[in-house]
Amino acid sequence: MSEHVLFLVLGLGTGAIYALLGLGLVMEHRSSGVVNFAHGAIATVIAYVFVELRSTGDLVLPWVGFSNRISLSNEGLALGPAIAVASLYAAVLGLVIYVVVFRPLRAAPALAKVVASVGLMLVLQSFVVIAFGTSAKSTSAVLPDEPVELFGQVVPRDRLWLAAVAVCAAALLWALFRYTRFGLATRAAAESEKGATLLGYSSTRIAAANWVLASMLAGVAGVLLAPITSLTPLQYSLLVVPALGVALVGRFRSFSLTALAAFALGMAQSEITKIQADHDWFPKYGVKEGLPFLVILVAMAAFGRSLPERGEAADTRPPATARPGSPLAPAVLGTSVALIALIVLQGSYRGALIQSLVAALLCLSLVVLTGYVGQISLAQMTFAGLSGLTLSRLALDVGVPFPLSMLLASLVAVAAGLLLGLPALRVRGVQLAVITIAAAVAVEQFVFANPDLNGGFTGAKVPPPSLFGLDLNIRSPRIDEYPRVAFGVFVLVVLVVVAIGVTNLRRNATGRRMLAVRANERAAAAAGIDVRATKLLAFGLSAFIAGIAGAIIGYQRGLVSAESFGVFASLTLLAFAYVGGIGRVSGAIAGGVLIAAGGLVPVALDRWLALGRYEVLLSGLGLVAIAIAHPDGVATAFDRPTRAVRGWWQRSTTRFAVARSAPPVRTHAARPPLQAPAEGPLLSVRSLSVSFGGINALDDIDLVVEHGSFVGLIGPNGAGKTTFVDAVSGYVRPVRGTIGFADGCIDRLRPHVRARRGLARTFQGVELFDDLTVVENVLVAAEPVRWWTSAADVVRHRPGRLDDALWALDIVGMRRSADLEPSALSHGQRKLVGIARAVASRPKLVLLDEPAAGLDTHESRTLGTHLRSLVAEGIGVLLIDHDMGLVLGACDEIWVLDFGRVLAHGSPDTIRADRAVIDAYLGDAHQEGAAAPGAPAATTADRR
Numbered sequence: 001m002s003e004h005v006l007f008l009v010l011g012l013g014t015g016a017i018y019a020l021l022g023l024g025l026v027m028e029h030r031s032s033g034v035v036n037f038a039h040g041a042i043a044t045v046i047a048y049v050f051v052e053l054r055s056t057g058d059l060v061l062p063w064v065g066f067s068n069r070i071s072l073s074n075e076g077l078a079l080g081p082a083i084a085v086a087s088l089y090a091a092v093l094g095l096v097i098y099v100v101v102f103r104p105l106r107a108a109p110a111l112a113k114v115v116a117s118v119g120l121m122l123v124l125q126s127f128v129v130i131a132f133g134t135s136a137k138s139t140s141a142v143l144p145d146e147p148v149e150l151f152g153q154v155v156p157r158d159r160l161w162l163a164a165v166a167v168c169a170a171a172l173l174w175a176l177f178r179y180t181r182f183g184l185a186t187r188a189a190a191e192s193e194k195g196a197t198l199l200g201y202s203s204t205r206i207a208a209a210n211w212v213l214a215s216m217l218a219g220v221a222g223v224l225l226a227p228i229t230s231l232t233p234l235q236y237s238l239l240v241v242p243a244l245g246v247a248l249v250g251r252f253r254s255f256s257l258t259a260l261a262a263f264a265l266g267m268a269q270s271e272i273t274k275i276q277a278d279h280d281w282f283p284k285y286g287v288k289e290g291l292p293f294l295v296i297l298v299a300m301a302a303f304g305r306s307l308p309e310r311g312e313a314a315d316t317r318p319p320a321t322a323r324p325g326s327p328l329a330p331a332v333l334g335t336s337v338a339l340i341a342l343i344v345l346q347g348s349y350r351g352a353l354i355q356s357l358v359a360a361l362l363c364l365s366l367v368v369l370t371g372y373v374g375q376i377s378l379a380q381m382t383f384a385g386l387s388g389l390t391l392s393r394l395a396l397d398v399g400v401p402f403p404l405s406m407l408l409a410s411l412v413a414v415a416a417g418l419l420l421g422l423p424a425l426r427v428r429g430v431q432l433a434v435i436t437i438a439a440a441v442a443v444e445q446f447v448f449a450n451p452d453l454n455g456g457f458t459g460a461k462v463p464p465p466s467l468f469g470l471d472l473n474i475r476s477p478r479i480d481e482y483p484r485v486a487f488g489v490f491v492l493v494v495l496v497v498v499a500i501g502v503t504n505l506r507r508n509a510t511g512r513r514m515l516a517v518r519a520n521e522r523a524a525a526a527a528g529i530d531v532r533a534t535k536l537l538a539f540g541l542s543a544f545i546a547g548i549a550g551a552i553i554g555y556q557r558g559l560v561s562a563e564s565f566g567v568f569a570s571l572t573l574l575a576f577a578y579v580g581g582i583g584r585v586s587g588a589i590a591g592g593v594l595i596a597a598g599g600l601v602p603v604a605l606d607r608w609l610a611l612g613r614y615e616v617l618l619s620g621l622g623l624v625a626i627a628i629a630h631p632d633g634v635a636t637a638f639d640r641p642t643r644a645v646r647g648w649w650q651r652s653t654t655r656f657a658v659a660r661s662a663p664p665v666r667t668h669a670a671r672p673p674l675q676a677p678a679e680g681p682l683l684s685v686r687s688l689s690v691s692f693g694g695i696n697a698l699d700d701i702d703l704v705v706e707h708g709s710f711v712g713l714i715g716p717n718g719a720g721k722t723t724f725v726d727a728v729s730g731y732v733r734p735v736r737g738t739i740g741f742a743d744g745c746i747d748r749l750r751p752h753v754r755a756r757r758g759l760a761r762t763f764q765g766v767e768l769f770d771d772l773t774v775v776e777n778v779l780v781a782a783e784p785v786r787w788w789t790s791a792a793d794v795v796r797h798r799p800g801r802l803d804d805a806l807w808a809l810d811i812v813g814m815r816r817s818a819d820l821e822p823s824a825l826s827h828g829q830r831k832l833v834g835i836a837r838a839v840a841s842r843p844k845l846v847l848l849d850e851p852a853a854g855l856d857t858h859e860s861r862t863l864g865t866h867l868r869s870l871v872a873e874g875i876g877v878l879l880i881d882h883d884m885g886l887v888l889g890a891c892d893e894i895w896v897l898d899f900g901r902v903l904a905h906g907s908p909d910t911i912r913a914d915r916a917v918i919d920a921y922l923g924d925a926h927q928e929g930a931a932a933p934g935a936p937a938a939t940t941a942d943r944r
Helices: 001-031 039-055 078-102 110-132 157-179 181-191 193-198 203-225 232-238 238-249 255-278 287-303 326-346 347-372 380-398 402-427 430-448 485-507 510-521 522-527 531-557 567-581 587-596 600-609 614-629 634-653 721-729 751-756 774-782 789-795 802-811 829-841 856-874 884-890 908-913 917-923
Strands: 058-060 068-069 147-150 153-156 683-693 695-704 712-716 737-743 760-763 844-849 877-879 892-896 901-906
Touching: 001 039, 001 153, 001 157, 001 203, 001 238, 001 255, 039 058, 039 078, 039 110, 039 153, 039 203, 039 232, 039 238, 058 600, 058 829, 078 110, 078 203, 110 232, 110 430, 110 567, 110 614, 147 157, 153 157, 153 347, 157 181, 157 203, 157 255, 181 193, 181 203, 193 203, 232 510, 238 255, 238 430, 255 287, 326 485, 347 485, 347 510, 347 531, 347 567, 347 587, 347 600, 380 402, 380 430, 402 430, 402 531, 430 567, 485 510, 485 531, 485 587, 485 789, 510 531, 510 774, 510 789, 522 531, 522 751, 567 587, 567 614, 567 634, 587 600, 587 634, 587 751, 600 614, 614 695, 683 721, 695 721, 695 901, 712 721, 712 856, 712 884, 721 751, 721 760, 721 844, 721 877, 751 760, 760 829, 774 802, 774 829, 802 829, 802 856, 829 844, 829 856, 829 901, 856 877, 856 884, 877 884, 884 908, 892 908, 892 917, 901 908, 901 917, 908 917
Parallel strands: 712 877, 712 892, 760 844, 844 877
Antiparallel strands: 058 068, 147 153, 683 695, 683 737, 892 901
């Protein structure tokens, strides 16, 4: 027991460091929405500055290339002054980082902030290496370290002091945010920046103050850790992973939960260390490092949701994607240029070009996952490394020949990708990035750093590839022939094939579904898209491409080593792909050629300008600058000339203009009728109740919709109308009740399954897919999903059900806008496109949630006519709207809700004359006169 006490106390000290870093991450996120992956690097810089102050008395300023040292003492500063100077240094550094880097990104996509923090991490790490070197450093004790006896065991006193410092920091921050005006202002600015400004608070100053305090906490962590463990640049930077884990447990909001999780994690890791020492059977690698990953998974299982909730704040605009045409011409041109370069270039330049091709292949894996589906992954090099290690085993131990060994190794990467994709079913955005970086660290320690798996000191060897007697080895007996052109051609062919496949994916139904999920998961599910399957498909395809690249890296280097596939390699890969243009194939090529480390342009610049040890520093600065100034990537610089050429081509051939060249749309009468309705009602809702926080939004609702009928659902704001639609379509889970639809019960079906069974819906807000054109928005719902479609979409271009999409646009009078982007439409037009998307699949019933909101009188009258035509097509309609002229004039039957209960139901005349409905909602203006179908009445009862 006494030995356990020692390890638990040691774990308390480790947990205290996690807590200090995690508390800082919480402050940064609460004030500016940033998850700062460079937080550990900030602690590293302050720790080195403190050690240098103590040892030499020099203050090392944060720049390189010219004098950056100020001597404050000839013999080193005393402890108190050194801590004071280091703390002030941390405060100024945090302020500069916020003002220069993250304040300009406050309205940028989450991915841009991630990339900026990665670039910042590279800058800080490079500064440390240049200014202080790479050798381990240490310093004398900061806290009292005399041993003390506790429960019969002598333990170091400084670990208890560390824990006390972390507890005090968490308590002070809790009190600061709970009871002070500063904390109130921070919480107000986090909820609404505009609202805080109206109250007289400056959100910029609030965020800057939080960043100053957070950086000081990181500095304290670095200073307190320096005497306990050897100080190295990479080791301290990796502390951000467990710190992110504990902050995530606290949901980036709670200081107390963050601190408790930190202490629990530190003690658990320490106990694992003891078990490893005591038991030979216990794994020696990766278990302790993998514990943060497990903590994060548990937190996500508790807090995550498969779909975002109604009203949940969405991320700002993601990086732009291209709308590519046929990939044939770019592939021929690009292949020709690359082939000529492979032949002409010699030696290191040819090697740099091959490295660029491999890097472009890795970037393509992120185009599929992050560019198309919006899932931020920081584990792509992990997939590549697993594939490379598997390739070594298959080729040497099993004797599987090329290329079968490369394909099988890539399938292992697919399995890892699908496994890591499982958390993405409940989380998204930066939270998923935290999960993937934790998984990357765990795999790095468990696999890549394990000599039983990584081939030991020399690495895992990979035999050179050969195909039908053709030698594809990169090496040659002659030194002047390295690297061989044959290997470069092999890499080029693989890259071209994958690039064409990724381009085809974007042009086809699978790509449209991916972009729909990226834009709006709720609306994608309503369109019949299985959001979970789409995410897993993207993870699998992305991991397969990364696996192919990992195998090629093994062939390129002749072995697989841990250094090539570490977590920092994944971080820099994401940054390079983003800067190149992560939403497009051309961006992946640009990222590989122009930016990737060891690529053609960086090597050329190094040769011409002799960048030497400043290369990483300049790369990091470039990442930060481009993320701020050009958030869609450098590939977008070619958009204007590309659009000009494509426009000329379209005008000359007219075969790409949807509105002019699409096949004639069948008239309504010519469309095949729906199947004969089954017996009984189309929709039967019995005793439906929904509660939120103990408040009944719906209370024992009974409602019936017959086949092919037009039913209205009205009531004042807060009556439960949208909640009813959410419950029927599967977005909220009822407390009790049953929902019967067509010929079965749909209570437990997910939203996309209900949509595929013929239950479509629109949303109260305008929830279009802004990355797709109007006709593509509608095509998403019109196209059926089959298991083989994704494979076919990679191979060739398939036009899709264009006539069905255009028919749906005709229904709402929006065909002329088919080629436009949603951003070019008015609010009312966007609502009409949402209706067209809902009816494109020819559903049995469509639930319309306030479709007339934003429409003028003429548009509302026209909408009523369009909706009646849907009923003529055999499509049932349940309409929610405050336009009483539309509802009373177009509906066959009306149900009225009030405070979550059915107040009345019947024909429009019955509802118009019902005194309870008049008093609760309509008012006396609707007692007399009947409006024509679709015509608004004189008074619109809108209680909003």
